[in-house]
């Protein structure tokens with residue numbers, strides 16, 4: 001059975017931009033924000049943040065910088081993985097009372113390794129319109145920069161920290177017939193590269209680091225070559241793309 005739910009177009013009565021779907025009076029709007037360079041936000045993203053009654057943000061201090069840059073004074077309310085369950089009832093009540101609420105994360109697209117999914121699901125259950133303003137996402141940018149054609153890819157989010165689980169997932173990655181993409185923190189990059197080196201020393205890994213920022217770089221090589229490249233220190237934010245079985 002097909003389940004239909006209201007989308008942003010449901011009450012398109014006061015669209016500011018022709019053909020914008022941000023017209024409904026009450027709705028949840030997921031807004032993608034920059035992943036480094038504060039200029040990487042769309043005009044519709046700024047419109048949505050300006051027009052919202054409330055912005056839910058992971059770390060309100062981080063989001064305040066973005067809002068200040070664009071002269072947006074919409075109130076911010078913290079909404080992160082440690083309080084999202086607690087906030088949900090109040091947010092749903094506000095939406096039902098006719099409020100328009102935007103949800104942003106510290107960086108990139110809400111719901112991609114960031115809070116958002118549970119609230120979207122709840123809105124659907126309650127018949128509350130939900131829409132999104134697309135934009136930055138670290139893994140899609142890295143995939144564009146990969147420069148390879150492929151028929152399929154898989155996105156794994158953050159890789160497990162425990163050695164046993166990491167080994168299992170790396171084995172699956174190596175058997176996958178296309179690129180496997182993962183997010184990684186600087187503290188775990190070395191461990192991950194050493195695991196791949198142990199299991200498949202000749203395999204190729206693409207690393208996109210500090211995307212859209214001053215020290216942006218993309219490097220590709222075997223685990224050994226990459227460990228050598230980063231031997232002076234591993235800093236910044238990373239997307240890893242494992243080339244998989246061809």
Ligand code: SAM
Nearest residue numbers: 035108109112113137138183184210211237238
């Ligand atoms: N929602 C975000 C998105 O749409 O990409 C992802 C949030 S997740 C909590 C944070 C991870 O995304 C980082 O640890 C890193 O792996 C990746 N990431 C975020 N910004 C990045 C950047 N500028 N360059 C490379 N990777 C980045």
